[in-house]
Amino acid sequence: MKKFMIILIAVFAGVVSGCATGAVYTKMVPPDYSIQKKQPYILAVQTSGGKETNPAWVSQISSESFKEALVESINKSGAFSRIVIADHADYMLDVDIVDLAQPWWGGIDMTVTMTAEWKLTSMKDKVVVFQENITKPYKAAFGDALLAVERLRMANEGAARENIREGLKKLSELTLAAESKVDSAKQPSTGTSFVGGKPAASVLAKKTGDGLPLPVRAEETTAEPTVKPEPIPQNIQRSGYTLEYETMVSSLTKGAFDSALAQADMLYQKSQKTDGAKQNKYLALLERGKVALAARKFDQSIADLQEAEKRFLTIEGTISLTEGFGSILTDDTAMEYEAEMHEKLMISPYLIIAYLSTGDFNGAIVERNRTITKINQYIQEKPDERAYLENPFARYLTAIMYEMEDKKDDANIEYKKLKWDQEIVRIDSKKGKTTDLVILVDVGLAPQKTQVKWGPMPIPGVGVVGFAYAEYAPTPSEVATCNIYLDEESIGSAKLLYDLENTVITQYHKNKPALQAKIVARMTAKATTQFAAKMAAKEV
Incomplete structure (x- = not known):
């Protein structure tokens, strides 16, 4: 080998x-x-x-x-x-x-x-x-x-x-002259929603050209809309899950991995006992498994990551890809956390490293095969999401393992998918027995979700509808370069293998319009149902 x-x-x-x-x-x-x-x-x-x-x-x-x-x-x-x-x-x-x-x-x-x-x-x-x-x-x-x-x-x-x-x-600097589409003389009083110049009986979700949800009348009308309600976005301070993990993240940034693992374990135990946090139980387990890997507690990392992945695969598909990107919804806080695609695709590569670190090459092979199977399966199911679902980190580990098995052809296939021709040349030009040193640098924090609240949106006869969704925010970078030294001599620098943050944020903005439209429709349907129930109760 x-x-x-x-x-x-x-x-x-x-x-x-x-x-x-x-x-x-x-x-x-x-x-x-x-x-x-x-x-x-x-x-x-x-x-x-x-x-x-x-x-x-x-x-x-x-x-x-x-x-x-x-x-x-x-x-x-x-x-x-x-x-x-x-x-x-x-x-x-x-x-x-x-x-x-x-x-x-x-x-x-x-x-x-x-x-x-x-x-x-x-x-x-x-x-x-x-x-x-x-x-x-x-x-x-x-x-x-x-x-x-x-x-x-x-x-x-x-x-x-x-x-x-x-x-x-x-x-x-231009001097413009135009009659504004919104005539102040026709503005409705506060608390009244108008569409097409008439009070709106009900609203549905419709996408505008800039991707924002626009309330429209349920019935078709030939009247030119002159006034419409527009929800105003309000940035909400971070709270809940993100704040709970700040101490653990602080320990990680200082390199205090054992302390970070103890804090991750405490938060996992809390998710087991607290009713309000149970929906995050397996997310907390996933966090603990990843921190355990950094702390070199490989057996614990394997156990945690496998248990979390098992649960995520069990509930896979119960939340759509679009909805998964906006898992902060008004009145939906009791939903169990379903890992997003990029999170699930990162579990097996981390398991590969954990197994190799324990000397269990057969266990690493199993995870290698599962990794490629999952990537190919997801891409086959959602070919238009290839850029998001492809995982160069997993591909690279797979290629390395094929080389360890002396399967050059299989390794070359993975390098071709990565478009790394230099690695193919390296394999073909190697002679004799050599040992290669591979240094993987796991850098950075994932982009964090912050809650963005839309509303209030007044609906006549129904009340006020508001909703919230998750907005991804990039995590500020503190590492610009990563130089590698051997015996105090520089032997080069690390190259970016997988920019997970950019992948996640790009996909989020691609799905954002559909996410907003779905949430508006859902919240409006809830409000309409509640209004109908109230009216029925009054009639009784």
């Missing part, structure tokens, strides 16, 4: 850079940006010209991510009154990414220049009131990130950020 020495280093502080990932919309929003003149009109937004990122190639900016960044920038700066769908807007803003000039070689500093066409059209008479190509560069210096692919992504985000900043500045 081929010899490998595998070292797992757990660092709970941040994420190192690595292979090509798409621009993250939050990094394209100008921070603390404000404008002097705010336009008092209603805006609709469209974007085009973006490209999806191929992980094996170079970082790009998708139209969807750019739109999210643009919408958030407008909302944060107050550049316009609000953003709605096109039919109900005073102006339509079209921003087309004409060119994203990127360096074709990996230089020390990476400069990207974005050219975007900004066009503002009056929806009243379809006249273009502003049209200009805006070109802005941004340089990511070598000190910003060690790897070129990471610097390129940062340069992409910076160029988009500066383009948005300049575009909004130019729009704020």
Whole structure:
């Protein structure tokens, strides 16, 4: 059997850079940006010209991510009154990414220049009131990130950020004249919901162009909607599960793994006894198993991870992929936690490491086979979710184990899926017996869920409906690079294998519109049912 020495280093502080990932919309929003003149009109937004990122190639900016960044920038700066769908807007803003000039070689500093066409059209008479190509560069210096692919992504985000900043500045300087779609003289009194100029008898969920849920009448109407209720998002302070684990996380960041394990065990025991926390029992077990792995308590890690996974697979499918991303729902706090896909797909790779650490190679082989089976199964069931369900960490461990079994062809298959041609060359060029040293650095904290509350939304005759959902927030990175030293001599640096945070957040924003629409429909149905029950009781 081929010899490998595998070292797992757990660092709970941040994420190192690595292979090509798409621009993250939050990094394209100008921070603390404000404008002097705010336009008092209603805006609709469209974007085009973006490209999806191929992980094996170079970082790009998708139209969807750019739109999210643009919408958030407008909302944060107050550049316009609000953003709605096109039919109900005073102006339509079209921003087309004409060119994203990127360096074709990996230089020390990476400069990207974005050219975007900004066009503002009056929806009243379809006249273009502003049209200009805006070109802005941004340089990511070598000190910003060690790897070129990471610097390129940062340069992409910076160029988009500066383009948005300049575009909004130019729009704020315009002198616009338009009749607002919302006539203040027709505003209903507080506590009354109007749709189409009439009190709404009931509401259903409908998606707007910017992905937000919009209340509409259940019955079709030919009347032009002039006023509609719009829930206002309110950020809620972290509480509950996230706060409970802060002490444990603090111990992890200090490298006090034994203390962290003791705290994780205490929280698990609490989940067993407290009625309100029982729905988190297996999540707490999953947390304890992962911390046990970092603390080198491999047998406990194996037992905890396997028990948690068994339960997650038992209830698999009872919550849809979309709903799983928003597991904080009003009046749904009694739901048992169902692990999301990326969490379930990480269990077997960690079990592989735990088994190898105990010297149980056969146990590791079983988990290796289960890992690949699960990935292929999930991708076959949801082929459009491949980018989210693919797990390079699991693929790499699988390839290593095939090499340990001297199964070069099987290992090459996994390396081809990872698009790691250099590893294939390495295998084919090896001669004689050698021992390879593999260092896996487990870095960072997963993106955290924070509760976002929408409402109150008044429904005449029913009452006030509000709901909450989970918003993923990136965890600030404290680790920029990871250099490897042997006998006090540098032998290179670690490369990013799997950016889990970016994968999770990208998938979340893809599913967010459907999530919001489902929650609105669910909450409205509950309110309508309660209202009908009250009316029936009165009649009796």
